[in-house]
Amino acid sequence: MTTDNTIIHADCITAMGELAPHSVDFVLTDPPYIVDYRSRDGRTVANDDNAQWLRPAFAHIHRVLKPASFCVSFYAWNRVHLFMAAWREAEFRPVGHIVFRKRYASSARFLRYEHEVAYLLAKGDVTPPAQPLSDVIEFRYTGNRLHPTQKPTAALAPLISTFCPAGGLVLDPFAGSGSTLVAAQQLGRRFLGFEIDAQHHRTAAARLAPLSAAA
Numbered sequence: 761m762t763t764d765n766t767i768i769h770a771d772c773i774t775a776m777g778e779l780a781p782h783s784v785d786f787v788l789t790d791p792p793y794i795v796d797y798r799s800r801d802g803r804t805v806a807n808d809d810n811a812q813w814l815r816p817a818f819a820h821i822h823r824v825l826k827p828a829s830f831c832v833s834f835y836a837w838n839r840v841h842l843f844m845a846a847w848r849e850a851e852f853r854p855v856g857h858i859v860f861r862k863r864y865a866s867s868a869r870f871l872r873y874e875h876e877v878a879y880l881l882a883k884g885d886v887t888p889p890a891q892p893l894s895d896v897i898e899f900r901y902t903g904n905r906l907h908p909t910q911k912p913t914a915a916l917a918p919l920i921s922t923f924c925p926a927g928g929l930v931l932d933p934f935a936g937s938g939s940t941l942v943a944a945q946q947l948g949r950r951f952l953g954f955e956i957d958a959q960h961h962r963t964a965a966a967r968l969a970p971l972s973a974a975a
Contacts, residue, residue, distance in 0.1 A: 763929065764950045767941060767968065769961040772933035772954040773813060776820035784824045784952075785928030786831070788919055788940045790911055791817065793836035803908035806957045811839075815846045817933060822850040822883055824931065830923040831881040832858070834911075847881055856880030860899035860915055875899070876911075880923075889922050906937035906963050913943040924949050938964030 763783065768775060792808035807813050821831055831852060835843040847854065858878045865872040876899060897918065902910040920943055924930050928949055932940035935953030937960055944951035945968065955961040 763952050765945070765952075767935055767938060767953040767955060767961060767964045769956075769958060770954050771956050773816050773820060775954045776817075776824055776933060779820075779824045781823050782826045783929070784931040785826055785829060786920065786924035786949075787821050787825060787829075787931045787933070788832045788916060788923075789821075789932045789934050790834040790909065790936060790940075791934040793834075793909075794839045794842060795836050797908065799904065799908040801908075805908060811842055814842060815849055818846045818850040818852065821931075821933060822852060825883045827884045828886050829883050830855075830886060831883070832878050832919050832923065833881060834876060834878045837877055843879075847879070852881040852883060854879050855882045855886065857895060858893075858919075859896050861896055862899045862901070864901055891922075893918055893922050906967070907960055910937050911939045913939050913946070916940055916943040917947060920944055920947050920949060935964055936960055938967045941968055 763779065792805050794808060794811050794814070796809045797805050825831060833843070856879070858880060860876040862874045862876070865874050867873050897915050899915045900912045902912050904910045916939055920930055926948065930940065930944040930949050930951045932953045935941060935955040938953060941951040941953045941964065953964065955964060
């Protein structure tokens with residue numbers, strides 16, 4: 761399997777099974793939240809209606825990461841028990857929690873939900889960065905034009921800069937519209953993404969093509 765600077769249309773569990781152990785420097789991913797999400801315009805997210813993928817996916821993520829490396833995973837606050845159980849079963853250790861501050865509410869019910877959240881997970885005995893990031897990061901609205909839960913590259917870039925060494929390989933098993941991969945490319949890191957949805961894979965590939973051509 762080609763592992764440098766590409767996005768592959770595949771189920772990430774199957775695809776990660778073909779990767780060598782300890783071959784990835786950093787994982788940054790926005791997996792399904794297991795909330796059966798439907799956007800205001802009716803778009804959905806593949807496998808967001810079940811948790812069958814959760815434990816095997818993070819078991820593979822842990823396997824392919826190099827020792828003493830990091831994973832950052834977004835998650836749904838009201839499904840944290842499911843995610844935390846999967847992370848701990850995979851032998852990840854939570855070492856930080858990140859809040860992405862929005863200037864808008866994605867929904868409102870009991871509260872106005874104006875943030876996204878992610879955990880910083882460690883594999884093994886990691887070394888803290890020389891210049892730790894703030895655990896609050898600004899999150900600009902993308903308009904979700906390319907994906908129903910599209911993340912802004914500007915919010916992802918500091919994580920890649922801090923937790924992936926220069927020239928390292930960034931993996932996003934749930935690549936969506938490719939925001940993680942775009943940020944990695946812009947920062948001079950190698951990247952690999954998997955995306956199960958054919959349309960989102962095409963979107964991400966088209967988004968990366970001009971960057972690859974200019975490199």
